[in-house]
Amino acid sequence: MTVKQLELPALVDHCARLGIPAVGLWREPVAAYGLEAAAKLVRDAGLAVSSLCRGGFLTAADDEGRTRALADNRAAIDEAAALGTDTLVLVSGGLPAGSRDLVAARARIGEALAELAPYAGERGVRLAIEPLHPMFASDRCVVSTLDQALELAAPFPASQVGVVVDTYHVWWDDHAPAAVARAGATDRIHSFQLADWTTPLPEGVLNGRGQIGDGAVDMRAWRERVEATGWTGFIEVELFNDGLWARDGVEVLEETARRFASEVF
Known part of the structure; x- marks a missing residue:
């Protein structure tokens, strides 16, 4: 998503050229390119798929909405398995229209996980709950902190459900x-993502x-904090930024690789 202006073949080619070992994919461009074709493209380039984004949106209060969400998440799990990644990122969903009940919305996430976790486990896929900054709680994600995400994950084996540590959302x-530290000690860190907080x-x-290095987040400290738990997985950079998307994608990718080297390590 950081360089969504690049088509998948160009993204894969330039990642390989720059020595980037893995790419986190989103379902929409994968579907447009073709699931099996995308899996082969990445595999033939010698890259790994670090994660698939996204599943989730599990807070619907009506039976039809819940059924539709469960079906979509099962499809996402199958897609992750086909791409060869063991991590499906979940953005849990906001409040249903007309509702102000955060507690009930979070409870419905737990109920959905009870159905999805075994399905994911059977396919070698881990569900990674991503807490989003509280400003997104009403419309996108009622899970706002790592503590809340870990509470939702706790009833399930760590091999099935864990969390995403995304600096943009949790740095504050x-x-x-x-x-x-608690997530690392229980093998619940399933994805680690970087993005900086810039204002306005x-x-x-x-x-x-x-872009990493442009804002308030101490990227090196967060990398050291996560690695201190024993984390040895990929570190993703995930930037939603209209200014970056308006630029040449290869230029942005090269800049991101340089920033990763200088600001994270």
């Missing part, structure tokens, strides 16, 4: 470092993730 939370936020907010 003074409880997050302890939650990272753009209109619409969603596409405000800054």
